[in-house]
Amino acid sequence: MIFLSLALRYPETEHELGVDSFFIHNLATNIANDGFAEWILNPLSMFGWYPLSYPSGGPFLLAASSDLGGISIETTILFLSLAFGAMGVLTSFVMAREFRDDDLFCLSVAFIYSFAPRFLAFTLWSASMRSLFMVLLPIFVWSVMRTHRAPKPVNFGIVLGLFLLLASTHRLAALLDRSELTELRLRALEARAANTLGAR
Secondary structure (H helix, E strand, O other): OHHHHHHHOOOOOOOOOOHHHHHHHHHHHHHHHHOOOOOOOOHHHHEOOOOOOOEOHHHHHHHHHHHHHOOOHHHHHHHHHHHHHHHHHHHHHHHHHHHOOOHHHHHHHHHHHHOOHHHHHHOOOOOOOHHHHHHHHHHHHHHHHHHHHOOOHHHHHHHHHHHHHHHOOOOOHHHHOOOHHHHHHHHHHHHHHHHHHHHO
């Protein structure tokens, strides 16, 4: 399935695609050239939650990968797009395993998720960080399910860390705060209340 994912994402054009791609490419180039991001004026700027800022996890990832690999930003975008496509197979499989311990079900979910038209579109030589958001989302759902079943501090820490990582990639993470995280807050309060009553 991973090899099929790589084959479908093999580029048919000579350059990256999408308006978002060129915008994020420019941000990554500025970071690579200047050594820092001029728009990071406040810790909230990393998540695009401060005026004139933008979620900067993607540009930093591109700049760092380009620098470490000694390749151009455009080539880095291509390699990361291929990697995100393959990672989508794995993360969706892990998420499905949390719902049901059935290989056929998990493989079906991984196939449907990783070859969904929108996911394919965002991982075809594009720097749009919706791709990274969609790759990490199944792991976030997995961590929420895990925490729901076992509300331990370490599991809550994993959920919080993944939420911040998602928030640094795209503003869509704001929608997660109103759904899964709200449920986890209620679950934590419920567990705390149960412990308090048990202590009495």
